[in-house]
Amino acid sequence: MRIQLLFALTLQAGAFALIGSMTSSAQSASTDQAAYQRADALIKQMTLDEKLQLIVSNDPFIDSPGGGAGYVKGIPRLHIPDLNMSDSSTGSGSKNQLSTTFPATIAIAASWDRQLSFDYAAQIAHELRAQGFGMGLGGGTNLARDPRGGRIFEYLGEDPVLAGEMLAQRSLGTQSAHVIATIKHFAGNNQETNRMGGNSQVDERTLRELYLTPFEIAVEQAHPGSVMCSYNRLNGDYACENEHLLTDILKHDWHFEGMVQSDWGATHSTAKAINAGLDEEEGSEPGPTYFNRIDVLFALSSHQITQDRIDDMVRRKLYAMITSGLMDDPPKAGGKIDFEAATAFAQHAEEQSIVLLKNEHAQLPLAASRLRSIAVIGGHADIAVGTGGGSGDTLDPVSGFLTDCGGLQFGLHAGCDWWRTPWLKLAVPIVKAIQELAPDAAVKFGGNGDLDDPYRAYSKQEIDDAAVLAAKSDVAIVVVNQPAGEDFGEQASLGLANPSNQDALVEAVAGANPHTIVILENGNPVLMPWKDRVSAIVEAWFPGEGGGRAIARVLFGKVNPSGKLPLTFPARNEDIPTWGKDGSIAKDPVYAEKLDIGYRWYDAKQIKPMFEFGYGLSYTHFAYSNLVVSNAADHSMTVSFELKNDGPVTGAEIPQVYLGIRDQNEPPKRLVGWSKILLQPGESRKVSISISPRMQSIWSVDENGWKFIPGSHVYVGASSRDIRLQKD
Ligand code: BGC
Secondary structure, three states, X not given: OOXXXXXXXXXXXXXXXXXXXXXXXXXXXXXXXXXHHHHHHHHHOOOHHHHHHOXXXXXXOOOOOOOOOEXXXXXXXXXXXXXXXXXXXXXXOOOOOOEOOOOOHHHHHHHOOHHHHHHHHHHHHHHHHHOOOOEEEEEEOOXXXXXXXXXXXXXXXXXXXXHHHHHHHHHHHHHHOOOEEEEEEEOOOOOXXXXXXXXXXXXXXXXXXXXXXXXXXXXXXXOOOEEEEOOXXXXXXXXXXXXXXXXXXXXXXXXXXXXXXXXXXXXXXXXXXXXXXXXXXXXXXXXXXXXXXXXXXXXXXXXXXXXXXXXXXXXXXXXXXXXXXXXXXXXXOOOOOOHHHHHHHHHHHHHHHOEEEEEHHHOOOXXXXXXXXXXEEOOOOOOEEEOOEHHHXXXXXXXXXXXXXXXXXXXXXXXXXXXXXXXXXXXXXXXXXXXXXXXXXXXXXXXXXXXXXXXXXXXXXXXXXXXXXXXXXXXXXXXXXXXXXXXXOOOXXXXXXXXXXXXXXXXXXXXXXXOEEEEEEEOOOOOOOOHHHOOEEEEOOOOOOOHHXXXXXXXXXXXXXXXXXXXXXXXXXXXXXXXXXXXXXXXXXXXXXXXXXXXXXXXXXXXXXXXOOOOOEOOOOEEEEEEEEEEOOOOOEEEEEEEEEOOOOOEEEOOEEEEEOOOOOOOOOEEEEEXXXXXXXXXXXXXXXXXXXXXXEEEEOOOOEEEEOOOOEEEEEOXXXXXXEEEO
């Protein structure tokens, strides 16, 4: 099935501009041809057995010789190198060499900074190469449909265009370091409940307009070498044997030339999966379950699959290896990593990603010279920060975990299982970083210092002691943490869960000191019953190895916060689109809210969230004026306006453009563009944002293609609800 050409200009020579302003491409058409020819020439020289060797990653997960997640054996006689792959969401998943833990991917989404996403990926990819990996599995981008989603910290938020553009830059950054970029988990893998096969039921329009769009943008702009199909079923078929998904859409409609690899253990058949478009089976132990020699040879001899398709599978792998540069320049393990520089970058990335959620009476920035005593309470802020668990985490971080699990996270003893381990020890934790910036103040830590059970609930005595410490301090900073991780499932509620009584701790401290600041370390939105009783709230996400200094520098105004929320923070559990009658999470979810994901839902239902999508404060203020919207004959649109920093300090603003599409099934607003602009006090700049026709289109099921809808309402705002300019 192929997309019909509803408007000619958007589909030319196999590529169409989803986003007017972004046109970068990893390779030219002629390089593609050369890579194909080279791959074909290699295939002609291969035996069938050699081909079959290249369609499996058949090493057991734990024992992969490269120390990563998987390994494809090369063919030395044809100079085809081994391909070692590693998880790399937030840093490398090497088990053999130390790695830097950078801020979680959701934090990078909160920076809305395309260049940062590129640089973040390039930094991680340099570490991957130094450890011998040629493929980075870090491009996760499943939209935050249910804000309780267990892996949201590994992804890029709730908006398909924000996620897609950040993913495209991430893929380009990875490939700039000659590492194959994998984007995942394709598709409809939006929850951990029933994670190995739940049937996501999503109508075609919703799929195209929301859940597939991030992948589509990345494929078009960045040509990632690999797409990982997911564990779940999508409308009946497993994602890794779903012909509509892998062949009709990915390979035909989007002209994807790279390979499709399964998630680990997500392959469920031989002939069906191969014919549907899966190119490589991953992660079965002790060898491939379905793409093994005997089953594939049987499928061939019984004409269930063709030799051409086997060649296509091999060609796609070789193509990814050639275009990424791996074929000629394979990485070698044991390389040197400059951890000091990497930690400095991790700090920079976190500084760009922190979101200031509340700042009453200009509580922040703190003036060090006026503070004699500072209380820092909770979150093991004297030693560590939170980080997400599972394959989205580094396995052997340079500064270590709070609980020593011997470098592996798979043991089941306290604090060391798949999701709970991740408290990252910091060389410069928050308490020390604050002391560095306020050398004359007494900085005291209070809270739970129990390192044997870092998730233990605060005792009544600890809460009382924290309140006493807060009462005698000039300012009280409380650090709260919401753990999350792969395979842990979803939290039942958005309330702070673990330790279970963190809300009581915040309430007690806020009751004792009117200058209470809360720092959040989390990957998901959380509820804040104490929001009106604290004076400032700082969203730090899972902040990575440079997190201590980054947080302190925001608190003291060395950095003016500029992040904006990449997902809605609801006021109540009951308000979320997937809550239903009782908040239970369906095993086979029906995406009944259709296009109303995230802010689209809150806008459509007129529900006020606690903090809306796109929201974030600054220490300065920005004024918007002079909106001009011009529509070209080719249906592209340019939105221009004046942005002025009319506040007291230098700062960056992220003006956002939303469209109200004139179609009865569309939610009130969709994000179509943004920019991140640094301005000195008093400085102003004309901002122009190009909007492609595709961004003004809906998916027409009847016509099986994109349909341009003229006359959209244009909104320009500092968030999805703080609209400063608009035009009908
Ligand atoms: C995860 C993938 C990951 C793979 C290899 C799976 O459990 O879902 O995201 O890349 O493991 O570690």
